[in-house]
Amino acid sequence: xxxxxxxxxxxxxxxxxxxxxxxxxxxxxxxxxxxxxxxxxxxxxxxxxxxxxxxxxxxxxxxxxxxxxxxxxxxxxxxxxxxxxxxxxxxxxxxxxxxxxxxxxxxxxxxxxxxxxxxxxxxxxxxxxxxxxxxxxxxxxxxxxxxxxxxxxxxxxxxxxxxxxxxxxxxxxxxxxxxxxxxxxxxxxx
Numbered sequence: 001x002x003x004x005x006x007x008x009x010x011x012x013x014x015x016x017x018x019x020x021x022x023x024x025x026x027x028x029x030x031x032x033x034x035x036x037x038x039x040x041x042x043x044x045x046x047x048x049x050x051x052x053x054x055x056x057x058x059x060x061x062x063x064x065x066x067x068x069x070x071x072x073x074x075x076x077x078x079x080x081x082x083x084x085x086x087x088x089x090x091x092x093x094x095x096x097x098x099x100x101x102x103x104x105x106x107x108x109x110x111x112x113x114x115x116x117x118x119x120x121x122x123x124x125x126x127x128x129x130x131x132x133x134x135x136x137x138x139x140x141x142x143x144x145x146x147x148x149x150x151x152x153x154x155x156x157x158x159x160x161x162x163x164x165x166x167x168x169x170x171x172x173x174x175x176x177x178x179x180x181x182x183x184x185x186x187x188x189x190x
Contacts, residue, residue, distance in 0.1 A: 015042065156172060
């Protein structure tokens, strides 16, 4: 019986986080209504508050999961795609991540977002380094770029307004990817 309760609790937590992530990604405002999240996740408000005692705790967990998913994706992409194609696919996911990050950062106080940023820069930098190193080893990525360069270049995503998102989120990533390519390396689309 304990295992079932534990499994149910983990499933409830995962549903709450996923619903909150979808709400944040779909919203053009910083508002996240916890009662609506609980209802859509199919749990009571008490269950939500047992897992996430504050709105900020839920937002932090959504963000941390986004970072972890983004970082975990890099090696999986390299298993099934050429390095530049893997980087292009990873950039597609970066755009989704940035939309959630923007929503979370708009919704939390400055002290919390500083902690979130510290959590993401190291692991995301590691994921970028993995992709860049694979691309360099395959002769597809320039030798003179590093993860810090890429983080600066993709930082524009956090500053896009919602009404610009569809038009401007992905196209500049194509430009970044083209700039990362070693001259003479074949082009692939994002």
